[in-house]
Every structure is written in structure tokens, then in C-alpha cells.
Amino acid sequence: MDELQELERIRREGLERLAEANDAASLEAWRVAYLGRNAPVMQVFSRLGQAPKELRPQIGQSANAVKQALEAAYQEKLEAVRRAALEEELTRQKLDVTLPGRRPFLGRHHIETQTMREILRIFTSMGFQVYSSPDIETDEYNFTYLNIPPHHPARDMWDTFYLTTPGLLLRTHTSPGQIHAMRQFAPEPVRVVLPGMCYRYEQAGARKDIQFTQVELLAVGYDITFADLKGTLQDFADRIFGERLRTRLRPSYFPFTEPSAEMDVECVICNGKGCSVCKGSGWLEIMGCGLVHPVVLQHGGYDPAKFTGFAAGMGPGRIAMLRHAIQDIRSLYENDVRFLEQF
Ligand code: DAH
Numbered sequence: 001m002d003e004l005q006e007l008e009r010i011r012r013e014g015l016e017r018l019a020e021a022n023d024a025a026s027l028e029a030w031r032v033a034y035l036g037r038n039a040p041v042m043q044v045f046s047r048l049g050q051a052p053k054e055l056r057p058q059i060g061q062s063a064n065a066v067k068q069a070l071e072a073a074y075q076e077k078l079e080a081v082r083r084a085a086l087e088e089e090l091t092r093q094k095l096d097v098t099l100p101g102r103r104p105f106l107g108r109h110h111i112e113t114q115t116m117r118e119i120l121r122i123f124t125s126m127g128f129q130v131y132s133s134p135d136i137e138t139d140e141y142n143f144t145y146l147n148i149p150p151h152h153p154a155r156d157m158w159d160t161f162y163l164t165t166p167g168l169l170l171r172t173h174t175s176p177g178q179i180h181a182m183r184q185f186a187p188e189p190v191r192v193v194l195p196g197m198c199y200r201y202e203q204a205g206a207r208k209d210i211q212f213t214q215v216e217l218l219a220v221g222y223d224i225t226f227a228d229l230k231g232t233l234q235d236f237a238d239r240i241f242g243e244r245l246r247t248r249l250r251p252s253y254f255p256f257t258e259p260s261a262e263m264d265v266e267c268v269i270c271n272g273k274g275c276s277v278c279k280g281s282g283w284l285e286i287m288g289c290g291l292v293h294p295v296v297l298q299h300g301g302y303d304p305a306k307f308t309g310f311a312a313g314m315g316p317g318r319i320a321m322l323r324h325a326i327q328d329i330r331s332l333y334e335n336d337v338r339f340l341e342q343f
Helices: 003-020 024-035 040-050 053-092 111-125 153-157 176-185 226-241 294-300 316-324
Strands: 136-138 168-170 190-199 211-221 247-254 257-266 283-292 308-314
Touching: 003 024, 003 040, 003 053, 024 040, 024 053, 040 053, 111 190, 111 211, 111 226, 111 316, 176 190, 176 211, 176 294, 211 226, 211 283, 211 316, 226 247, 226 257, 226 283, 226 308, 226 316, 247 283, 257 308, 283 294, 283 316, 308 316
Parallel strands: none
Antiparallel strands: 136 168, 190 211, 211 308, 247 257, 257 283, 283 308
16 A cells, blocks of 8 residues: 555544543553554554655655654643543532641740740849850950959869860850950949850759850949849749749859859759759759959959949759759750640
């Protein structure tokens, strides 16, 4: 038979069959039959060598044209079938607007951040302004200006992470911020509350970790007395614990305060009876405090003959533990959502 007529027949038959294929499976069967390796149009190509030489170019061209026409028709039909399937699905699946939405997971502030904010809120309401100072400190700010000269045994109270750059360290407490604040405000009176991360090179335990936040309090002015300190801290304790817990001030020692004290609150875990958290004492220390040492005032730029002041330092982690009866301070930093989402 004339190959050109045969090609025309293939084209017509192919298109007719394609019109009948209306789903993915029959389309695929059509593709194998009309465009696959053994499809009639492919056989025309294989027979090309047997055709008379002068007819070969024309047969070749027509065969290509038929193949392309079939391919184009196939692509178009494939698209049409897909679109029809999608439309069918969309009309079948009605949107149920009464279906409750999926509740998004709402984040929240970490319990220590919540406690920190509460502490800052209380002190700012008393007229202290929030002040920030660096995590990386010089030896002078962390120790010397706070009346702890090099080689002084009191340095043993703060096991320190030193940086590889000589003279620099990770602050072991927020107290160096006192010096920064005083130097910024002297000779004007100053009242600051100073939050921040502190670092200590020591064994982690149920009540302490190598990294923790502190809040420092500092007031410098005329005629500030120990009574001002005690009143401020008692008011703070009443507000942060809701007047539920007993507190006491106990004489203590810090190089940067004189006199120095520690404030304890009754242990919430055992209600003051004595347990492993309070080491049997019934009390938990929540902060160190005292009247600012004259040497520290001097380093801050104040004349100790004219100015006095008080300072205190506390750990919001500890305070969060007390308010929520948390047994192990490390749970604050393990990032276990089952623990954190309770607050
Ligand atoms: N800096 C002390 C510490 O980390 C805490 C402290 C005690 C801060 C007494 C003070 C203070 O401001 O007056 O152990």
C-alpha cells in the first residue's frame, strides 16, 4: 500500500481512538499503542529503507508530521482529562464551613522570662529604670571595681570562665553593671534594675547551673539607709510572692556591700519543715544585698562622704522555682515542652 495513504490512515485512526479515551488508564493504553516503540507510525519509519529512494524524503516528512500531530493531540487530551478530573473532585467535595479549624500552637514566654518581667515590673513601678550591661566583662569591672582586688580570696566565691583574650571573662554576676550604671549617672542619684545572664565554672546541681540569669538592684543617693533596703525588698517579696511566704534577712558577707545580708524565704516545697531542696533548713536564699561599699561608690564616681546606696542581686530562676514549687532548676533549661507548657 502507498505509505502516504497508510500514514493518513494512521493519523485518522489515532485521532479517532484518542477521542474515545477519557480517563488516565485508557489514555496510557493509547499512548503505548500509537506512540510506543511498536506503534504503526514507528513501523513506517522502520520500513523507510524499503521505499523507492526518491519517495523516502516525502514519506519521512509525512511520518514525522503524523507523529507530531499525534503527540500534540495526546498532550492536549491529557491536560483536558486532568482538568476534568480536578473539576469533578472539586464539585463532589463540598467545603464544610462548619468544620472547626485547627488550633495553631501558641507560643509563650518561658517561665523564667515571665518571672523576670514580673520582677522588672515591680521594681520599675518603684522608680528603678531597667539598665543593661555586657555579658563579657573585664576583670576590673567583674571584680576589682567591686572591691575584689586581684588575688583576693573572695574571688573564690565566683569560679570564672575566662576568655582566651587576657583580662576578659564571662560575668559571674550582674554586679559589674552597678559600676557601668554609676559611671553613666554620677554625680546624679541613680536607681537601676539590671537583668542579665551570668556564667560560673562550677558543678551543676538541683539549685544551680553553670549559666543563669540574675537581676541586680542598685540605688545611690543622699541619705539612703539600710531601712530603705529592707523596706524595698520586703515590698518586693510581698508583691512577687503574694504575701504568702515568710522572709528573713540574715547577716552575710559580700566584698561590695557593707553591711551585707541575705534574704531568705520560707521553702515552698516543704513549707519550712526542711527537705532536700532547702537542705533541711526550711529556708531558701533568694538574694544577696547590702549597703554599697564606699570603695565601690568611689569606683563608680561618687563621693562616699556625700552619697550612700543599697544593692541587691537575685536569680529569677530561683524565684520562679519558689513561686511554682519547681524542684530542679535544670528543668528550666532542658527545654522539655511538657514541663514548659505548664506555665
Ligand atoms: N553578686 C552577688 C552574687 O552573684 C549577689 C549580690 C549580693 C549582689 C549582694 C548584690 C549584693 O548587689 O548587694 O553572688
